[in-house]
Amino acid sequence: MSILSIFPTFDSTLGAFLQYPLYRILFFITMFESSPLFGMIVPGQLFIMLAGFLAEFGLLSLPLVIIFASLAAVFGDIIAYLLGKIYGPHLIIKFGKYLLITREQYLATEHSLINHPLHTLALGRFSATTRTLVFFIAGTRHIRFYRWIFFSLISGILWASAYATAGYLFAHTYENLLTSIDIFAMIGAVIVVLFLLKGYLKKKLDH
Numbered sequence: 001m002s003i004l005s006i007f008p009t010f011d012s013t014l015g016a017f018l019q020y021p022l023y024r025i026l027f028f029i030t031m032f033e034s035s036p037l038f039g040m041i042v043p044g045q046l047f048i049m050l051a052g053f054l055a056e057f058g059l060l061s062l063p064l065v066i067i068f069a070s071l072a073a074v075f076g077d078i079i080a081y082l083l084g085k086i087y088g089p090h091l092i093i094k095f096g097k098y099l100l101i102t103r104e105q106y107l108a109t110e111h112s113l114i115n116h117p118l119h120t121l122a123l124g125r126f127s128a129t130t131r132t133l134v135f136f137i138a139g140t141r142h143i144r145f146y147r148w149i150f151f152s153l154i155s156g157i158l159w160a161s162a163y164a165t166a167g168y169l170f171a172h173t174y175e176n177l178l179t180s181i182d183i184f185a186m187i188g189a190v191i192v193v194l195f196l197l198k199g200y201l202k203k204k205l206d207h
Contacts, residue, residue: 034076084139
């Protein structure tokens with residue numbers, strides 16, 4: 001079997017997106033989390049972990065979960081960039097308090113992007129605050145599209161893969177744990193039965 005066969009084709013990917021609502025929910029929740037308008041409110045990464053969890057039980061496909069979450073993260077970054085480029089920092093200044101974004105968070109992210117641009121663009125997605133702000137600020141500072149889209153794509157894939165796989169492995173461990181509990185429960189039941197049988201036979205023999 002070729003290693004490429006484990007990756008879904010474009011037709012199967014598009015078909016799954018249109019056919020199964022969970023993939024669409026995953027896509028839009030993840031996309032909104034990368035936007036400064038909803039990012040601090042929408043639990044995107046938790047939903048990715050849940051999708052990975054469901055993939056272990058065959059309800060979803062882990063490769064498709066990673067693909068849709070990665071694409072959604074990049075689309076969310078593009079939306080954040082355009083919002084920053086069009087509206088500038090005034091959007092956060094005006095609505096930040098309603099979006100759970102403080103001025104200190106904004107300034108800290110901006111400072112990090114100015115002084116450590118590559119580090120912030122590549123790893124900013126793994127922090128809840130910078131994930132929602134870094135590409136918005138890239139737009140406010142009119143950083144050229146080609147300078148950050150590569151980092152958005154790579155970090156999106158790594159981020160989606162990490163959380164989806166974490167959910168998948170947790171489900172696998174959880175399933176094994178339940179199996180172990182069942183085995184221990186059965187062994188315990190056998191021990192109890194043997195103990196009761198021993199007491200019953202002892203009484204019979206004494207009698």
